[in-house]
Amino acid sequence: MHLDLDAFFCSVEVLRDPSLKDKPIVVGGRSENRGVVAAASYPARKFGIHSAMPMIEATRRCKDLIVISSQHGLYRMYSKVIMGILRAESPIIQQVSIDEAYLDLSDEVDQWIEATEIARKIQMRISRDIGLSASVGIATNKMIAKIASDFQKPNGLTVVLPGQEVEFLSPLPVKKIPGIGPKATARLAKYGIYRVQDMSVISEEKLVQRFGKMGSAMTRWSKGIDDRPVHEDHETKSISTERTFSKNIEAQDELLEVIEKLSFKVAEQLKKKKFMAATITVKFRYADFTTYTRQHTLAEPVDDGLEICRIAQKLLVKNWMPGEPVRLLGVGGSHFSEPHGQLSLGLGV
Ligand SMILES: [Mg+2]
Structure with a gap:
């Protein structure tokens, strides 16, 4: 699956200022003489304006063009949240730019219709939770998925079935x-x-x-041949899962039970990514939102659910104030190495 956000920078600006909706806007350098268009809204594109065009040319093409100076920090923040949504659907994700990512769903689904359902779910979450839209392409390889995501922009979903x-x-x-x-x-x-x-x-x-x-x-x-795999994000430095409870938990055995479930989830993801984690982390949040993170680093990295659970439970028992209601629990692994290999410090595995 390839996902590409629609007119990303401009759409974020419209979120910030809804009066910009349906107007020709561009994001880029403000300086009219030297600036370049970084992104153009769909209404601006109707004037032939596109990214990488000199700003002076863009303003010539559309007299009412609204020029907004780009705020990369803000876009990065949105990007991070969206990549989080993708990560929840697939453990194997390769972010290729601020607004684009590949997901390998081969292990997640048995049938093509399921991949389509995941795509719809992701699109729905991005639209409902963030207010942005994304286009998705699904195919047997990266090249075709990427072409497909561009096929029906914006808010498109294009599936190219095997053989087609x-x-x-x-x-x-x-x-x-x-x-x-x-x-x-x-x-x-x-x-x-x-x-x-x-x-x-x-x-x-x-x-x-x-x-x-x-x-x-x-x-x-x-011929539609492309055998490049979906590479793990090189930035993947930790794997974690957490749960927020609908009702705070104050009983130790209940907390330990949740830790067990989360630990096995982490182990499953580690194995999928062929990572072993040397550091195990436990995170817990009290009812008043104070949050603690405690970790333990092992001499030998692990990817075994029971091992992770044992360490995580110990960490919780040692650091949690007994009886204090907890609203969120999390377990994570970091400091990866590949199984049976040397502990890699660079993590750019
Ligand atoms: Mg895009």
Whole structure:
């Protein structure tokens, strides 16, 4: 699954100031002479305005254009919350930019309809909880999922079923393939290659002759072949699960029971990601919202639910004030290494 937020920066600005809704706005450098458009709202795009366009050109195209200086800190904050929503649906997620991510659902679902349901759920949560919209593409590989997410923007959901890859790609202009930029598009046009279909009927030999290494890639792309895996976020530094209770808990055995469940969830996620955690963390929040995090680091990293549970329960018993009502409990693992390998400090596994 590939998810891409729709006109992300501009949509965040509309959230902040609803009077901007349906107006041509751009986010970017304010300086009219040197600034560049970082993002354009859909109404602005109707004037041919797009990102990377000089601001001066944008204001020339639309007299009523509203220029907003970008607030990256704010966008990053929204991005983080949204990536959190994605992470709740799939343990394997690769964030590729502030507003874009791939999810590998292969282990999560058995049928395509389930993937579609997850996509709808994510879109609904992003819209209901945040007020933004996202477009989603689902396919057998990353390249097609990415093209699919762009297929029905905004708020689109496009599913390309197994076996339909070539049929989906064939009529598209070659520039829709990520990796084929304006330069390659222009060169392909010289040879009369405009659509993916045109590209697919040219022999790999010929494409290599004309485009070098990229020629082989073009042959693969035109056949819808892409075997790149969804890489774990390199920023994944910890795995944690938590639960907020509808009613505060003050009995120790109940708390320990919750810790057990959470520990096994953490273990499951660690195993899925092929990580082992050297540090186990317990987080608890009292009724008055004071929150404590306590951790223990082991000589040997673990990914076993019982092990994690044993440490987490000890941490809780040692630090929790008996009888004090708890409204939230969490268990986490960090300081990863790969199973049976060296403890990696860089974490860029
Ligand atoms: Mg986007």
